[in-house]
Amino acid sequence: MAALSQKHDVFHAIADPTRRKLLQLLADGEWSVTAISKQFPISRTAVSKHLRILAEAGLVQKRKTGRETRYRLDPNPLCELKQWLSFYEQFWENKLAMLQHYVEIEKHVAEVTDMNKYKKNKQ
Amino acid sequence: MAALSQKHDVFHAIADPTRRKLLQLLADGEWSVTAISKQFPISRTAVSKHLRILAEAGLVQKRKTGRETRYRLDPNPLCELKQWLSFYEQFWENKLAMLQHYVEIEKHVAEVTDMNKYKKNKQ
DNA sequence: ATTTTATGAAACCAAATAGTTTCGTTTTTG
DNA sequence: CAAAAACGAAACTATTTGGTTTCATAAAAT
Known part of the structure; x- marks a missing residue:
């Protein structure tokens, strides 16, 4: 029941160091993709893909505000x-x-x- | 000392479901590679490689006894x-x-x- | 001594990963 | 309206991953 075999589970999501850093950053509040990307040495698109994986694992939630998409931590998983x-x-x-x-x-x-x-x- | 940035860290090691099942099995005691492999639908060689990754992360320890190699859980990492x-x-x-x-x-x-x-x- | 068992190393392969660049769409701004 | 900003989708690439089969070696059994 807790072990829903989805494509991206929590174990997989946190395996990547960049994604762990993303979680750490998002613990601080809600950030837009561009704002997040500025904290990382990789492209915005790469960050965006990591965020999608985190979202699929339920570890972050996204919210669209105008042209921005803001992400925030969801630690429940x-x-x-x-x-x-x-x-x-x-x-x-x-x-x-x-x-x-x-x-x-x-x-x-x-x-x-x-x-x-x-x-x-x-x- | 725990946070050595080695190739296979704990996060990576436990990301794979097969490796998590291996850990679960080894919680039960010490098992030879062949004995372990019988519990899995993959080849012995594949199991062996998973065990190596777990060992590199420090999650299992191996001990050679005659022609056998026995693995056991090391939960410290x-x-x-x-x-x-x-x-x-x-x-x-x-x-x-x-x-x-x-x-x-x-x-x-x-x-x-x-x-x-x-x-x-x-x- | 020969055969069987236990194992790891090596070569190989398909799929997944993590990254890039380019492009189209939507929203804001000037 | 036109330009800029924010974003995701798509196509592409190199590397890693998880698996296979084959082979060599060491130990145990016959």
Whole structure:
């Protein structure tokens, strides 16, 4: 269900370093294609194609405003990645003491997950 | 040390669905190339090449025993992925609304850093 | 000693990737 | 209206990818 076998999934989308940089940039807000392109050493068309791939993976959303097309981050598909990762965390959490910081996050997640059992709808 | 810019990084390694299945299989223990190949519809040589890519990314380790080469999971490089992901977790509050508690810290950082350009994208 | 098994290297191939340049369309600006 | 700006589609190219088959080598089994 989460693993819809579309042409461009999240794993593929984030495999490219340029696309990861695009995501990082778009975390900052909404940008037009030209504005984005100025931050990269490749052509506008190349950037545009990367954005299309990110959009197909659901990682960005586009909005037309006049002659501009603006893109913004949509991080939701990264949940699939997180789920995938979570499976492997059991294998490393005992090994790596150096990840103190991120292990802390895990603790939080674990606590929250436990809280699910008696959660009150807060929305 | 984790972020060595080698030819096959973690992001690239896990982009391929076959390689993800390999990792999943190897989570189960140590397997010889032939044993692994029997679980896949592709040739042994193809599996072998995938394993090499995984090994270059540090995600599996190999051990020769007699004429066999056995591979096993090494999840440590996934930490880089986790770190990458952790940056974006602040943005997907819909899915992990319950993490608000923790995310508050991150939001503070984000606001201070990006005060000028911060835009709220409600949907 | 011979054969079988396990494996990687090499050569090859089709398709996908990441990039380019060119061109047409739409919207804004002068 | 005419020119410029913003963009995507299309055609083209070089490289990478994921797969194959073939072959050589080392270890195990007969």
